[in-house]
Amino acid sequence: MFRDRSEYKPAPDYKLAPFRFGRLEGDRYIATNDVGEYVVLSREDLVAFAGRKLSPEHPTYKALKSKHFLFDDRSRVALDLLALKYRTRAEHLAWFTGLHIFVVTLRCDHSCQYCQVSRQAEGRANFDMSREHADRALEFTFRSPSPTIKVEFQGGESLLNFELIRYIVERASELNKEHEKDLQFVIATNLSRLSDDILSFCREHRIILSTSLDGPADLHNAQRPVRGGNSHQTTVEAIRRARRALGPDSVSALMTTTQASLGRVEEIIDEYVRQDFHSIFLRNLSPYGFAVRQRESRKYSVEDWVEFYKRGLAHILKLNGQGYPLREEFTSILLQKMFSPRGSRYVDLQSPAGIGIGAIVYNYDGAVYASDEGRMLAEMGDHSFRLGHLARDSYETIMTSETLLSHLSDTMPEGAPMCSDCPFLPYCGADPVFHRATLGDAVGHKAFSAFCKKQMAVLRHVIGLLENNAQARATLLGWV
Template structure:
């Protein structure tokens, strides 16, 4: 029996033959004018005119139309030439969501809430340097290590946070030593990496030597030029900028240039200076900047910093910054805006970059988990920030609990279930959904009335407002 099809199978359809194809799931969103972006569940996309979409939906699109073959090859439609189309689409969807099966990779250890800075937008409700009651104990640290090593993920990252984690340096050394020792005793040892989120103000050469010895990455804060940074991040002596940039230079010299990164936070004072902020990152030799708004937690709420600007002001700030970054690259200066870079990666590659705020289901618990200084376990860094404000909605348990109890309780499973953007109102109609995500902690924390909090913790209009950079990124792509 021949495995080849007859000649008639390959014959061209007559010009008057009615199109015969099956629509596979897709969505579309208007870009500008007559341009629409059309996406499917796997994140494949096409830019189509309205008339083509109408013909497609009405089953009038001719197989001889230039868009037909492309739509078929990207699994928007299936015909007698592509009966395996639905199976290939399912395979691509599974590949894009492979990270979920790997489970929790980022394990955040809050070594202390103590900090010598007094940032008005601080999300974690820091404490003064002398309040050692806000330090993690060695006992809680050991229990946290056991939980981290229990993760099915074979590549985990332990991130030290605070406050200022180097104010509890002895415990940092203990965690590095014990996690390395206990990991080596596992039947299948994991790949472990370390990172310290620090303002660098109190970091000594001894601390940096330890980081070099154990390959610990440094993540710090740089809010822009000296005046802006000092205003956003005040500390005794008014020298936070000097300590930050000199710390970046020292850390790079001792650890290597690729071992130090920086983040900025946008305050109302930052809004007129997006280009100056980017220029400061260039001046410090940093490869890119992550333009990000304030989060509705901690002192950002208490000091009302979160209310200092609205979504429109933030989007103008972001648009201006992205335009400047694009212009820099056109002039041959290699520089990234990391939020846009994340979006582009999600659009053009099969793998997910793992940015927990843009994943579906959300990264709460599966992408990251937090072991707080007091032994509490939270679904995300934002969840523990919310808890510092008195709301423990997303507390998963204690470090004394078993791994199974923490990751099978109703708190975790409900948050995970409600974070599937594909099944969320509004999100399920949006063409950007395959690349986007809804953080349930953000929406819960950003609720302003008890009525809002009596509902769901899933998608909400705020994310759509702040995710309009999707459109900003698309404009230069399709034009």
């Protein structure tokens, strides 16, 4: 006896595009592709999809097809769209170095125990950058093919060498009449030396200020002591003066998480609200400089910071729900990598790493480093990320050096053990300096990597909020 023809359905006919998958919780899995698209699906659906047995009528089939995980006879254009998205996300590599960091001095008037740059005493002028090195660094800066150039001044306390900053800004502005770049300036400063003259200069040249605010007065003062003064009061008063002179969006702030911060994340966030900030970066401590010598970086674990982050993000989402717009910057960077066509150009999460090709550092002594963390590592005696010297090496020699090329080769996660199969690969990038500092080599053993633990924990948490909390999803997507 033959069954009716309607009972027979052809087997699904589709091809799989490259993807990775991993478990979230229970029987829920995440699948990601090379352009950062993701789908959360059950184990049953994952097995059916991978075995090419998922019905075209299934809702999961439609989600996977729309995000280019599969293509069938009705969607051959999907492969071309996938290639276009991949090219779009990688196009920043052709732009080359956009961020140029000038370390104008290592001198500083603060005594932060977690200082990552091995500051020097105020009076030690031999730790200032010379005008000759500044000129040579500017020559390198304008050799970059990037249409956008950001010049960032760092220290120590950069304003202790403001006359050199003035010279570099004026000289760069003059050079840019020929090069016609989108030229931007940022001064990283604790604001203690912010004068009316400096504010007037910043207004004239549209300079942005970046400072540090670790939380309420008692916490900030304990972590960022300054001789004979209240560093918190000095900072918040300078922030207000800068906003009056330069505009409400002229000052950004960063906090650093120490052991003393761990139980106070809500208070820290509330301090940012009190000071009328609308973004905060819940930044963990990095293993460089005095942070290592004073053992500050060992006083809490990745798990401690992740719990701090989760509580902080919950508080931020609550504030948004109450009508105060506040964005957590690390989360925002990850969301850009997940949902923005171009991903994020945040240097520390690039693939290959942003060292050299995303950012480059001209140190006070003329040494050139592949990243800011690379020069911090050098102050600890490890010169693995030193590319050359302004007085001795050409731009071509530095940018094609074996040091840079070998590190870039090492920082392609697609070929790294444990990274190549990880579903979070499109969102992680690589941090070779961190792995060199903590595990002894630029690649590191991912099973022991604090970087990996942090990334995976944060991404699992954020994806959980996106999938399970409609109000949180609406707020988070608003940060992209």
